[in-house]
Amino acid sequence: MKPEPKRCAVYTRKSSDEGLEQEFNSLDAQREAGEAYVKSQSSEGWKLLPDRYDDGGFSGGSMERPGLKMLLADIALGKIDVVVVYKIDRLTRSLGDFARMVELFDKHKVSFVSVTQSFNTTSSMGRLTLNVLLSFAQFEREVTGERIRDKIAASKAKGMWMGGTLPLGYDKPKGTSRTLTVNEPEAETVRLIFRKYLELCSVSRLQSWLHENGIISKIWVTEAGRTVGGNPIVRGALFHMLRNQTYRGMFAHRGQVHQGLHEPIVDEHLFNEVQDMLNAYARRHNCQESRVMRAPLVGRLFDGSGNPMTPSFTHKKNGTVYRYYVSAHLSKSPRKGNESLKRIPATAMERVVERQVARLIPNNHDRSISLPTRIEVHDRTVQILLPVEHLAAIREKLEGKERVEVDPAEPNSLRLSIPIRMQRHGGKRIIKSSGPTESQPDDVLIKALRTAHSMLETDSKGMPTLQIAPKSPYERRLFKLAFLAPDIQKAILDGKQLAGLTLERLIHGGIPACWVEQRQMFMR
Numbered sequence: 061m062k063p064e065p066k067r068c069a070v071y072t073r074k075s076s077d078e079g080l081e082q083e084f085n086s087l088d089a090q091r092e093a094g095e096a097y098v099k100s101q102s103s104e105g106w107k108l109l110p111d112r113y114d115d116g117g118f119s120g121g122s123m124e125r126p127g128l129k130m131l132l133a134d135i136a137l138g139k140i141d142v143v144v145v146y147k148i149d150r151l152t153r154s155l156g157d158f159a160r161m162v163e164l165f166d167k168h169k170v171s172f173v174s175v176t177q178s179f180n181t182t183s184s185m186g187r188l189t190l191n192v193l194l195s196f197a198q199f200e201r202e203v204t205g206e207r208i209r210d211k212i213a214a215s216k217a218k219g220m221w222m223g224g225t226l227p228l229g230y231d232k233p234k235g236t237s238r239t240l241t242v243n244e245p246e247a248e249t250v251r252l253i254f255r256k257y258l259e260l261c262s263v264s265r266l267q268s269w270l271h272e273n274g275i276i277s278k279i280w281v282t283e284a285g286r287t288v289g290g291n292p293i294v295r296g297a298l299f300h301m302l303r304n305q306t307y308r309g310m311f312a313h314r315g316q317v318h319q320g321l322h323e324p325i326v327d328e329h330l331f332n333e334v335q336d337m338l339n340a341y342a343r344r345h346n347c348q349e350s351r352v353m354r355a356p357l358v359g360r361l362f363d364g365s366g367n368p369m370t371p372s373f374t375h376k377k378n379g380t381v382y383r384y385y386v387s388a389h390l391s392k393s394p395r396k397g398n399e400s401l402k403r404i405p406a407t408a409m410e411r412v413v414e415r416q417v418a419r420l421i422p423n424n425h426d427r428s429i430s431l432p433t434r435i436e437v438h439d440r441t442v443q444i445l446l447p448v449e450h451l452a453a454i455r456e457k458l459e460g461k462e463r464v465e466v467d468p469a470e471p472n473s474l475r476l477s478i479p480i481r482m483q484r485h486g487g488k489r490i491i492k493s494s495g496p497t498e499s500q501p502d503d504v505l506i507k508a509l510r511t512a513h514s515m516l517e518t519d520s521k522g523m524p525t526l527q528i529a530p531k532s533p534y535e536r537r538l539f540k541l542a543f544l545a546p547d548i549q550k551a552i553l554d555g556k557q558l559a560g561l562t563l564e565r566l567i568h569g570g571i572p573a574c575w576v577e578q579r580q581m582f583m584r
Contacts, residue, residue: 062105068141071150072090073127073128074086077116119153227304228277257334308328361409363436365387443475544566
């Protein structure tokens with residue numbers, strides 16, 4: 061009885077491309093051995109397929125190989141019955157990849173054969189033996205990787221450049237040298253960046269200055285001939301540059317610093333001054349970070365152009381921490397766009413969202429800040445996406461220019477539009493919704509009211525008297541807040557003061573002594 065034909069594909073691989081230009085190379089030798097094996101099994105119906113599945117210069121530790129991808133695709137199409145390789149490690153050196161391949165082979169009833177190691181993967185014993193051999197192949201690959209890493213570490217300890225991203229200020233070594241070459245025009249730019257950081261005392265301000273002056277990252281050509289770089293220098297890259305030991309003639313590797321063979325382009329004194337300032341900032345950042353609340357709107361807040369807004373914060377010299385949400389577009393191009401909407405105070409934004417959602421959906425008060433699925437900040441509105449099942453309840457409570465509708469792009473969501481206005485109080489930007497009955501405590505005004513009362517004490521007759529003499533004209537004006545009508549003070553503490561009643565208006569516009577006149581001015 062004539063045996064059933066078996067279509068055989070020979071797969072070959074070589075890790076490096078060395079010698080592949082020869083007329084008869086390693087891939088040809090592997091294929092010749094495979095063809096001879098297939099021919100020896102012709103009595104079993106084996107027939108060699110004409111297609112070549114060759115991978116020259118590709119590691120066996122990865123599945124990203126064109127020849128292998130073509131082989132697996134043809135197996136999935138049912139074109140192959142037997143895969144023939146010279147040795148098992150030619151197919152792969154990874155146990156995980158091998159397990160996935162065997163699963164694919166079994167699914168399509170494909171056998172796997174090694175010319176120098178006779179195995180049949182259709183049997184459990186064959187798969188066990190293959191796994192044992194492949195374990196040794198993977199061990200060899202890992203040991204080879206360790207030897208390469210040790211060689212790189214030893215070379216860096218001797219001050220040699222072992223490749224990677226070229227730092228601004230240096231060019232690639234020439235010829236067989238392993239020493240970086242100073243690029244003097246770029247080196248002067250690096251020195252300018254270090255000096256400018258000491259002048260500006262802020263990486264963010266330094267980034268803005270570089271953007272304004274058109275200073276970009278290094279442009280260079282990789283070994284593969286690809287041009288990289290030439291982009292605006294982002295904040296993270298600036299931190300890396302200012303910390304880079306290469307600029308002082310050293311190499312950092314695995315937590316150790318070694319003397320390099322290349323020339324330094326930043327003198328030791330300038331480099332150390334920059335490190336001291338960076339370290340001072342890091343200590344201040346660590347001390348204050350615990351005081352900064354986690355940003356509850358992160359991942360859901362976007363500016364009017366659809367750019368995500370990420371949390372950020374700054375420290376003042378008095379220890380005050382200010383939290384913001386900053387547009388990703390602004391962080392890359394600091395001077396483009398409308399900054400008032402690209403950088404917004406975090407607490408004010410969170411307060412608007414939380415209070416509006418709690419007011420319109422009162423049963424969800426405990427999780428009102430987490431209920432919105434998306435928040436967009438536009439010029440005069442905040443648009444909040446909420447689950448559509450709340451549509452009827454929200455429509456009953458809308459006020460003024462508030463609007464709600466089913467979102468056309470997401471039928472399962474409703475889009476709530478809340479009018480807002482941005483104001484400055486005491487040099488700080490705040491956001492207020494325009495709802496007529498919205499409770500909006502003014503933290504600046506409340507703090508000023510409490511400061512005014514701290515200057516008073518009660519005498520034996522129960523009358524308020526001045527306890528501390530005001531030190532400035534501003535404090536003398538601030539002191540008058542303690543003599544506002546009681547109902548006006550209560551409205552301020554409850555956040556129900558008249559819209560537009562700000563600290564600036566009270567201390568600069570004058571406060572009448574008569575409570576009736578105060579109510580006419582500040583409560584109508």
